[in-house]
Amino acid sequence: MQPMTELDADSLRDYYRKFSRFEASGTSPIYAAWAAGVAEDEEIIELLLELPKPKRQANLLFAAARHLGAGEGDYPSLRTWLLAHWGVTRDLMLARSTQTNEAGRCAVLLPALARIEGPISLIEVGASAGLCLYPDRYSYIYTTESGSLALHPEAAPSTVELTCEMTNATPPEQIPEVAWRAGIDLNPIDITDSDQQEWLHALIWPEHRLRRDRLSAAVALVSADPPRLVPGDLLETVEGLVAEAPAGTQKVVFHSAVLAYVEPAERESFAALMRSRDDVVWISNEGGGVLPDIGTQLDRETDGRFVLAVNGQAIALTGPHGQSFEGLG
Template sequence: MQPMSELEADRLRRYYRTFARVEAADTSPVYAEWAQGVADDDAIIDLLLDLPQSKRQANLLFAAARHLGSGTGTFAQLRAWLLEHWDSTRALMLERSTQTNEAGRCAVLLPELARLDGPLSLIEVGASAGLCLYPDRYSYRYRTAETGRPRADTVASGSESVRSLALDPAEGPSSVVIECALRNTSAPEHIPEVAWRAGIDLNPIDITESDQRSWLRSLVWPEHDARRERLTAAAELVAADPPRLVSGDLCERVESLITEAPANSQIVVFHSAVLAYVDARKREEFAAIMHAHPEVKWLSNEGAGVLPSTLAQLESRGVDADGRFVLSVDGVAKALTGPHGQSYEDLDRS
């Protein structure tokens, strides 16, 4: 039997290899090379094993290095930089967390939000800086794939035609424009009214502080210039009217916010890429809390394996998420979504 340290090292190497192959290969050549390099490097693996398990994530390591000035060169260059600057990198990794605040995810939440009778009260769990609490302030450009004869506002693409729909806030086009490809569903026809909004995070980010905004930019992957530009625009928009963010555990704070929401509104609790960072017991506890509040709509946008019930639903239907998130409503899987909000595929019509 292998000693525990060796088992942990093997597990960590597998994680970084999977990150390189599944998460980064098609979207970030830099991170794909870095992750594979880490997996094959005993010295870097040993440094990571000295951190708490929750602080060994690739996103956190790479963002911390870039934030401190590593650049985006080869893995050999990153390795040399890390070995020279490990104390400062380690300190930053212990201080910070992977609070990626991707406003683009609003595009995959909007189809469900638009189906609800408003006004809405939004509560985001794992809110980071709260950029996803403003779906009513952003503009959307949806592309829907349709079969048959192209319409006047469609563009032919092989055997399909692609229809585009522009959706803007009532006050006019936003400085933040989010693009999303839809499949097996039509685009939302309106942006719902939001009467109240609040968020929960263990360490809320103050979007009005330049250093914290800089950290959010460091969390965006090197090649993702459009996401970085969108983050900058969303941060400026939200900084002008910052949300209410409370610090604390998701299970301990969510019910108090539910009771604060206006009584004449539809309360919506939502989260994206959050539950993966808490243990299985905490996930089950949170799901039980949400099921205990049938008056609240619960939107979960997480990896396919994060909630066991979600994975079981996909398997029973023979659906492979293929690296995409699953958007569930009140625990029922509704759509496959791009991790950054770039696509939405309706499961009910697939």
């Protein structure tokens, strides 16, 4: 039997190879090259093994390096920089997490939210900086085979415009009225803090300039009216916030690309809690294997997309950044 450290090293090398081939390939040539380089670099692997397992992920390593000034060059350049700056990189990786806050996901959440009779109280689990708590403040462009539909907040078109390609579904016709909003996160990001804004930018992959521009616009909009964000564990905190929601509103608990970072037993406990609450509409937007009871409803491959579900019922496959919505019937 191999020593545990060698098993860990093999697992980490395999993770970085898969990240390069399947996650970054075709999406970020820089990250694909960096991950492929790390996978074959014994010295960097050994440094990563010093970190707790959740802190060894590629997104966190690469974002930390870029945030600290590593640039976006080839892998040999990154390697040289990491070896010279490992202390501060390690400290940042231990202090931060991959709290990517993609406002674009509101475009795939909106079709589910628009079905709910309002006004609504929104509670986001894993809210990061809370940018997805503002679906009523953004403009939307939905494109279909028959044309496109634009939706704007009642007051005026938004400075944040989200685009989404819809198939096998009809675009929503209205933006819901949000009467109250709040979020939960283990480590909420203060959207008014410039350093934390820069961290959110670093979490966006290098080539994704449109997403960075969208983030800048969403940060400017939301920082003028920051959301209430409560630090805490999802299971320990969510019911308290639900209880605070104003009477006469429909309570909606939602999350997007969050539960993959939660242990499976805790995910199931959270799903069971949501299923038990008749007074809450539960909207989940997660990877196909994250919530097995939802994933088993599918009759097709997700091809890297998320599964949007309402009260545990799968209704669509969605692009990870909100770029597409395929209805499931």
